[in-house]
Amino acid sequence: MMSAVEHSPYPEEKLQRLEKQAICREAQLSTLLAIFGERSHLSFPSLFIYGHTGTGKTYILQTVLSTLELPQVFVSCVECFTARLLFEQILNQLHNHCPGPENDFSSYERCDTFNEFVRFYKRATTSQGLENETVYIVLDKADVLREMDANLLPGFLRLQELTGNNVTVIFLTEIAWETFRPNTGCLEPLTIYFTDYSKGDLQKILSSDHPEEYSPEFFASYINILLGVFYTVCRDIKELRHLAALNFPKFCEPVVKGEAKETDAHKLWRNIEPHLKRAMQTVYLREISSSQWERIQQEDREASQLKGLSAHAHVELPYYSKFLLIAGYLASYNPARTDKRFFVKHHGKIKKTDFLKKHEKTSNHLLGPKPFPLDRLLAILYSVVDSRVAPTANIFSQISSLVTLQLLTLVGHDDQLDGPKYKCTVSLDFIRAVARTVNFDIVRYLYDFL
Amino acid sequence: MSKRKSKEKSPPIGECISQVQALVRQRLLQQGHPGRRCGVEAQHKHLVELLKRTVIHGESNSALIIGPRGSGKSMLLHDALEEVFAVKEIKENALQVQLNGLLQINDKIALKEITRQLNLENVVGDRVFGSFAENLSFLLEALKTGDRTSSCPVLFVLDEFDLFAHHKNQTLLYNLFDIAQSAQAPVAVIGLTCRLDVIELLEKRVKSRFSHRQIHLLNSFSFSDYQDVFKDLLSLAPGFPDTQFSEKWNENLQVLLENKTVEEVLRKQFNASKDMRSLHMLLLLALCRVNVSHPHLNAADFVEAYRLRNMDSKANILHGLSVLEMCLVIAMKHLQDIYSGEPFNFQMVHNEFQKFVQRKAHSVYNFEKAVVLKAFEHLYQLELIKPMEGLSVRTQREYRLMKLLLDNSQISEALQKYPNCPTDVRQWAMSSLN
Numbered sequence: 001m002m003s004a005v006e007h008s009p010y011p012e013e014k015l016q017r018l019e020k021q022a023i024c025r026e027a028q029l030s031t032l033l034a035i036f037g038e039r040s041h042l043s044f045p046s047l048f049i050y051g052h053t054g055t056g057k058t059y060i061l062q063t064v065l066s067t068l069e070l071p072q073v074f075v076s077c078v079e080c081f082t083a084r085l086l087f088e089q090i091l092n093q094l095h096n097h098c099p100g101p102e103n104d105f106s107s108y109e110r111c112d113t114f115n116e117f118v119r120f121y122k123r124a125t126t127s128q129g130l131e132n133e134t135v136y137i138v139l140d141k142a143d144v145l146r147e148m149d150a151n152l153l154p155g156f157l158r159l160q161e162l163t164g165n166n167v168t169v170i171f172l173t174e175i176a177w178e179t180f181r182p183n184t185g186c187l188e189p190l191t192i193y194f195t196d197y198s199k200g201d202l203q204k205i206l207s208s209d210h211p212e213e214y215s216p217e218f219f220a221s222y223i224n225i226l227l228g229v230f231y232t233v234c235r236d237i238k239e240l241r242h243l244a245a246l247n248f249p250k251f252c253e254p255v256v257k258g259e260a261k262e263t264d265a266h267k268l269w270r271n272i273e274p275h276l277k278r279a280m281q282t283v284y285l286r287e288i289s290s291s292q293w294e295r296i297q298q299e300d301r302e303a304s305q306l307k308g309l310s311a312h313a314h315v316e317l318p319y320y321s322k323f324l325l326i327a328g329y330l331a332s333y334n335p336a337r338t339d340k341r342f343f344v345k346h347h348g349k350i351k352k353t354d355f356l357k358k359h360e361k362t363s364n365h366l367l368g369p370k371p372f373p374l375d376r377l378l379a380i381l382y383s384v385v386d387s388r389v390a391p392t393a394n395i396f397s398q399i400s401s402l403v404t405l406q407l408l409t410l411v412g413h414d415d416q417l418d419g420p421k422y423k424c425t426v427s428l429d430f431i432r433a434v435a436r437t438v439n440f441d442i443v444r445y446l447y448d449f450l
Numbered sequence: 451m452s453k454r455k456s457k458e459k460s461p462p463i464g465e466c467i468s469q470v471q472a473l474v475r476q477r478l479l480q481q482g483h484p485g486r487r488c489g490v491e492a493q494h495k496h497l498v499e500l501l502k503r504t505v506i507h508g509e510s511n512s513a514l515i516i517g518p519r520g521s522g523k524s525m526l527l528h529d530a531l532e533e534v535f536a537v538k539e540i541k542e543n544a545l546q547v548q549l550n551g552l553l554q555i556n557d558k559i560a561l562k563e564i565t566r567q568l569n570l571e572n573v574v575g576d577r578v579f580g581s582f583a584e585n586l587s588f589l590l591e592a593l594k595t596g597d598r599t600s601s602c603p604v605l606f607v608l609d610e611f612d613l614f615a616h617h618k619n620q621t622l623l624y625n626l627f628d629i630a631q632s633a634q635a636p637v638a639v640i641g642l643t644c645r646l647d648v649i650e651l652l653e654k655r656v657k658s659r660f661s662h663r664q665i666h667l668l669n670s671f672s673f674s675d676y677q678d679v680f681k682d683l684l685s686l687a688p689g690f691p692d693t694q695f696s697e698k699w700n701e702n703l704q705v706l707l708e709n710k711t712v713e714e715v716l717r718k719q720f721n722a723s724k725d726m727r728s729l730h731m732l733l734l735l736a737l738c739r740v741n742v743s744h745p746h747l748n749a750a751d752f753v754e755a756y757r758l759r760n761m762d763s764k765a766n767i768l769h770g771l772s773v774l775e776m777c778l779v780i781a782m783k784h785l786q787d788i789y790s791g792e793p794f795n796f797q798m799v800h801n802e803f804q805k806f807v808q809r810k811a812h813s814v815y816n817f818e819k820a821v822v823l824k825a826f827e828h829l830y831q832l833e834l835i836k837p838m839e840g841l842s843v844r845t846q847r848e849y850r851l852m853k854l855l856l857d858n859s860q861i862s863e864a865l866q867k868y869p870n871c872p873t874d875v876r877q878w879a880m881s882s883l884n
Contacts, residue, residue, distance in 0.1 A: 034738040038468060042475045044734065050763065052770040052832075115553040115563060151613075155552045160479070161524075162550065175833050176763035184612065185519045185644060190731060193761060196770030198869060232773040233821060285820050310820070366797050368849030409844045425846050 010068050018067050023208060024201040025056050028194055032064055035190070036134070036168075039070065043134045044190050045160035046169045048142075048177050051194030054237040057172045060194075061138055071128075072136045077144040083152060087117040090137060094124040114155050118162050125165050135167045142171035146180060154186040161187070199231060206237070206244055214252065218262045222251050225269055229276040234284070243276075246283060246290055250275050250297050282308055313430055315405075320389070321398050322434050325424070326442060327380040328408050329431045332369035332424040334447045336376065342445050343383040363448045365428065371411040371421040374399075384440070464742050466695040470686065474737055477683060478730045488671040488679060490526060496665060497530040497640075504638040505534055505544045505603050510630040512639040512660055514611065516646060517667030520727030523642045526667065527607065545604045551613025557622045560614075561585055568592075568604070603636040611641030615651040623652070627659035669724040676720050676729070681707060683733055684747070702746045711749040715756045722760075732759060764856060767832055768864035773872065774817060774825045776865070777803055779834070780879045782854045783861050793838045793851040796826050800848075806878050823847065 010033075022029045037043055049057055065072040073093040080086035088107040092099065097108040111117050125131055137159070139145065145153050155162065156169045173180075177191050197205065203223055210219035226244055234240060251272045254260040260267040282288040287308030288296075317325065334342065364370070377399075382389055389395065402408045403422070411421045424431075435442040443449050493515075503509045515523045535541040547567045554560035565571055565585075570592060606626055608614055614623055626639050641648075649657065649664075684703055690696035706712050719732055735755035736747055771779070781802040785794045800822055807816050829835050830852070838851040865871060865879050 031738075034741070037471055037475065037738070041472050042479045045479065050767075052767070055770075113553075113555065113559055115555075115559050118553060149555075151552045151555055158552065162553065174831070176767060178763060179833055187519075188727070188731070190735070190759075191761075191763065192758075193763070193766045195766075233817065233825065235770065235772045280821060281818055285824060287820075366795075366801060368795060368797065368845065411844070423844070425844075427846070 014067050018064060021063050021067075022056070022060055023205050024197060025060050025194075028056075028060060028192070029064065031192065032060070035192075036064075036070070039133045040166075041134070042166055043168045045167075045187060046157045046171065046189035048171045048173075048180075048189040048191045049194060050173050050176060050191065052196050052235070053174055054235075054239075055194040055196055057194050058140055061170065061172065065136055065138070070136055071130050071133055072138065074138045074140065076140045077148075078141045081144070081148075083114070083149050084112050086148075086152075087111040087114075087120075091117070091120055091124055094121070094128060094130075094135075114149075114151055118159075121159075121167075122163055122165060125163075125167075131165070133166065135165070136170060137167060138170045138172065140172045142173040142180075143175050145171075150182065153180065154182055157187045157189055196235060197237060199227060202227060202231075202235070202237060202240065206241060211248070215262065218252075219248075221265055221268070222248060222272075225251075225272055226276065229273065230280065230284075233280065239284070242290070243279060243283065246293060247272070247276060247279055247297075249294075313427075314433055315407075317434065318398070319438065320385075320395060321402060322438050323381055323385050323440075324377070324395070324398055324402060325407055325426065326431060326435055326438075326440060327377050327384055328372075328402070328422060328424040329426065329442070330380055330384070330445055331372035331376050331422075333364045334445070335364075335370075336372075338447050339376070339380070342447075343380060365448050369423045369425065371423050373419055373421055375419075377422065462692065463695070463745060466692050467740060467742055467745055469691065470699065471737065471740070473686070473690075474684065475734065478734050478737075488669075488675045490522065490667060493665045493667060494526060494530060497526065498533050500663070501530055501534045501605065501638060501640075504605065504636055505540050508603060508636040510636050510638065511663070512627055512630045512641075513663040513665060514641045514643065514648065514660075515665045515667065516643055516648065518669065518725065519644050520725035521667040521669050522726060523644075523667055524609070526665075527640060527642065531605075543602055545602055547604060547606045549606065549608050549614075551608070551610030555613075557617050560617075560622050561589070565589060603638070606637060606639045608639065608641045611643040612645045612648050612651060614641075615648065620653050620656050624656050624659070627656060630661075631659045669726075671724070673717065673720055676724070677707065677713075677716065679726070680716060680729065680733070683730070684737075699746065706747060706749065706752075709749050712752050715749075715752045718756065728759075732756060735759065762860070764834075764860055765864050765867070767834065768856075768860070769867060769869075771829075772825065773875065774822065775829055776868065776871070777806070777875060777878075778822070778825055778829060779854075779856065779861060780865075780875065781806065782835070782852075783856075783858060783879070786854055787858075793853050795851055796823060796848045799826065810874055810878055812874070 015033075018029060019026065035044060035047065049061070051057055062074065064070075065074075073090050075086060075089050075093070077086065080089050088109070088111055091097075091111060092108050095108045097103075099105040099107055109120055111120055125135060137156075139156065145156070156171075159169050160167050171189065177189070203220070206223045206226075207216065207220040210216050223244060226240070226247070230240060230243065251268060254264075254268060254271055255262055260271075279293070283290060283293050285308075287310060330342075378391065399408070399422075403410055407424070407426050408422045409425050411423050432442060497513070497515070500511050500513055504511050515527065517523050531546070535544070545568060547564055549560055549563060554563055568589075570589065614620070617623070626637070629635070630637050630639050645651070649660075649662075652660065681703060685700050686696040688696075715732075719729060722728070732752070732755050735758055736751040739751045739754065740747060768776075768779070778799055781799045782794060784802055785798055786792075800819060803822065826835075827847070830837075834855055835852045836855055838853055862879065865876060
């Protein structure tokens, strides 16, 4: 690995610094250096770098370009959501221009179209004296480019040819190149894959920034336990690092209290493992915020006491709205042919065997809600509510306000007034809680649970 | 400064390597670099003839150069223009306008660009034009004033010609072809496109004004030509400063050409596509591996370069998934097998996964539903699964219908390569129908 880096034409101390900064990315580093070549060499028109989130794509590119002091432009495509913003950002960075109060936050030049951009770009490189060097334009989160103007992506891929300058455009993304290719084709970039970190790599990287009060071995053993719990679920280094920082105080608690020594691996493991498992159900899902989690640890409370975000799902609704929602749920999850059996008092004889044919079919709670017409909703509502309900304007306005609350949704926007169809989009737990408040046994009316 | 210092210290071999890199990179990457013409002699002659007739005799022409991507359309045109403009008087007498469908996305921009490239900006500059049409008519007037003998010929080169055909009413194309057809100032309109059906895109009135002269570039060369190109691209010319090094380099190249492994790599590349640009990429990648400690190319470089160019990206992405995400992919594969390609939602996948966890696996994989949902959404983010209907808030996350964008063979192959794959997961993947 060393040799490939050693022989590139850049100053040695810088290369060594780079090598130190890129843990477990030596292969990628040497590939990039080889591809970049010398400053004055013509380089590839475009590189397409993909890999999972948190594999160091942005980090490596940034460190390489800034350590070697190559002329570079770094743009996030999420920020620059229109073509104009993107062009102006690139030109600003080329001119070392920063929008600020002194220039009324305006950019260096107004540039609306790709045509102007190419012209301004040429002018910028000559005025900055960059004709003889490769300029690197890095477009981070390049998947957003696909949804922008159709000429942007092929244009950037061809930028070297269009400008006639020595420029390399680098695309960073998580998604494979195949989904980017426009249907009339384009200049193919060189695709480079940033491999995912193996478990050993993760262990090495996470252990590298250990707190100073404790020994590296101690921290490494903690990371080992952490990976043991989380590795099957999550391989994102950012997430893991966050979790490691969050739970470390709990891990060293026995040592601080003097109940265990740093070498009592088993005891420490027994202490932390259930805690980490709870963390997976709470912090990992952002049910409990990180600051809340830290507070719980400090106050030494039981971690699951606090109700998470999803426990606050209960919504207070008016009486009729509740019944409307219940009726909507029943209409969504029951097939229409069973309505007679459920809601008509004297429904005549329906053979039980006919009725219970359903078991060969998959349950509706697996397939999701079905749309239903407004009439059916009202019919179920009248039969579910004991007292007489008048179809007032109030009732109808409540239906549409349930739609704005996203508890019901309108299916197919073709008809607003005449015979609209709805779907109920609440979960079973939610509707059971609602039904309980009005003393209605909803499970008895659900076809799936018969 | 530091760069220069290191250069002085480095032995001359470093200097040579640097020169080789610069030279070959230039050769492979620069547009319109004169290379060996493979089976396009006739086309070249035709184009030169056509351009000469416009430039020297003042005849108006139009032609389309059609060929797949990377077949050397721009190179052919570049070569032909160079040959035509070799005479100094002609060069001074003719004007060139280069337009690109990617840059000039509408006629207004294209018109401005034409004005700019004809250096008529100062003429147009002060004048206020009410509309696009006025501006166009002024420009045309400027072209029209001359006749066949006295006025200066203009060559219009329209790159990505098919994109110009998508402009509103095809005004630009209509006007250009119209000038070319009627006896006004001599113009040549050369379009470059990769679409074979480009004529069908033209409107009737535009089509009737076009001369229907088409030059096809269809990569009709054989493998031995391909090998010759390979040699041409990499060999060092006699003008190279260090003759000793260049001789050794060329000798080494000859050895490489006879090497079976290199030939196999080239053959594979040739079978995949005859496109020259992919060959260039392959050679560049191999060349990148040349450095001071490894001054000459060998077969391993080409094998490695080929491997880098031909990785399955989906397999790479699958390799980086967590065990839970892999389990979900397997569950989706089973659902697809059972319901023969019907779309599925998260609830079904979770159900399938739950069946596996309860019956077959150890309880280790018993995750909460929300954790599984997070894994599922990650798969969606990676575009391994695609929603059937457009993204909307209208359906709950669990019930959104999805489709798997992976092939069964891809999944089983990825599982083979998956590091530390639990045995029960692998077995579950094998037992396709339960």
